[in-house]
Amino acid sequence: MTSLLGYAILGLLAREPMTGYEVSRRLRRPIGYFWTAQHSQVYTEFARLESGGSVRHVVVDGPGPRDTKRYAITAEGRTSLASWVVTDPKPAPAKSDLLLRVYSIWLADRGAALAMLHRVRDEHQGILEGYRATLGRGRHDLVGPHSGQTPGPGLADPEFGDIAALMAGVGYEESTIGWLNWLCTALDRAGESDPPTDRVG
Amino acid sequence: MTSLLGYAILGLLAREPMTGYEVSRRLRRPIGYFWTAQHSQVYTEFARLESGGSVRHVVVDGPGPRDTKRYAITAEGRTSLASWVVTDPKPAPAKSDLLLRVYSIWLADRGAALAMLHRVRDEHQGILEGYRATLGRGRHDLVGPHSGQTPGPGLADPEFGDIAALMAGVGYEESTIGWLNWLCTALDRAGESDPPTDRVG
DNA sequence: AAGCACATGTAAACAGTTACATGATTAA
């Protein structure tokens, strides 16, 4: 009954109570880049979660014309989150704006395509560095694919989830950057024989 | 004005004319896993593309109560696709069902979590093998990050886009599988100190 | 005085999924 957005919110509240504003802020560019939502969606989802008994709120004083509400996960919410976590995700339909463009890149002007790919690569490079910095700021036991001996956070520690998500983000960005570099090289090589003009029409 | 789905369809039609049914079939599990759509969405999008002058159809005889229509991209459609291709994609909001679960995995039962992660890894392994098989079936010039000397397809060849998308898929699956293996190991290590029971409530 | 961060909501539009509806041909 709970939606994926609902579980995203519960995952945040399981760490600490938050206002709708704080949840929205975390869901703009989340740690590990795995879910996003607008504040309008968050506020309506809170209402559904509360009527389902997964969260509860207390009113605290704050600015503006309305009450500020701080939400906390309930025991029921925690249980439902914990049992959903181990169910099978449906095979990701992974819609990629970038891949969609690359699929049709053979129609485009080579120079313009290369410029776009370089911009995208630089952006991913920045994101990757951000993830690495975040990993570095945390405790760095457990980090590194073969770090072996040092004991990491216990399974019951939320940092386990944080680090796992960050590691996924690092791996994803690294693989994307590697692919973009390969693609730029391939595009250069493919372009050597062709004239550098737009070949539409 | 054209939606991302519209460009996905144009990208397919730029290769060869197709019926709505064929486009839908390709969009269920696309080459490189980068876009999906239901047939209901495809048929309505065709209407929009046609009223915008990007596609045209001819009626061919076929089964069923309605006419079978074969769609082809127009010169205008090709031009609009080619110029969209080199515009910047917006930073992918990349919603991941799996990452969402892993972010809250510290709440779950370790055994159940490991079982789920193993199922997911095996599934990704299958997808990866599928991509590799597809790459192997095509001409395999250009394939391999540092294959260097052999000339690949010209930039104006649609196979350039096919291979690029497949390479992205291979990189993504490899990185996902590597991360899942790391995660299973970390989960084992983290679980050694904790009792293997559900720690909710 | 202008702009930003905090803080919460509603409304309209668009994107996407699931279900409904029809019917021919071919293979098990």
Next chain:
DNA sequence: TTAATCATGTAACTGTTTACATGTGCTT
């Protein structure tokens, strides 16, 4: 005869984005 594949469409619903709406307190 049962099911799958080919083939096209509409309707209802859910999810998501964008725009509207309000108002405080702090900083520049």
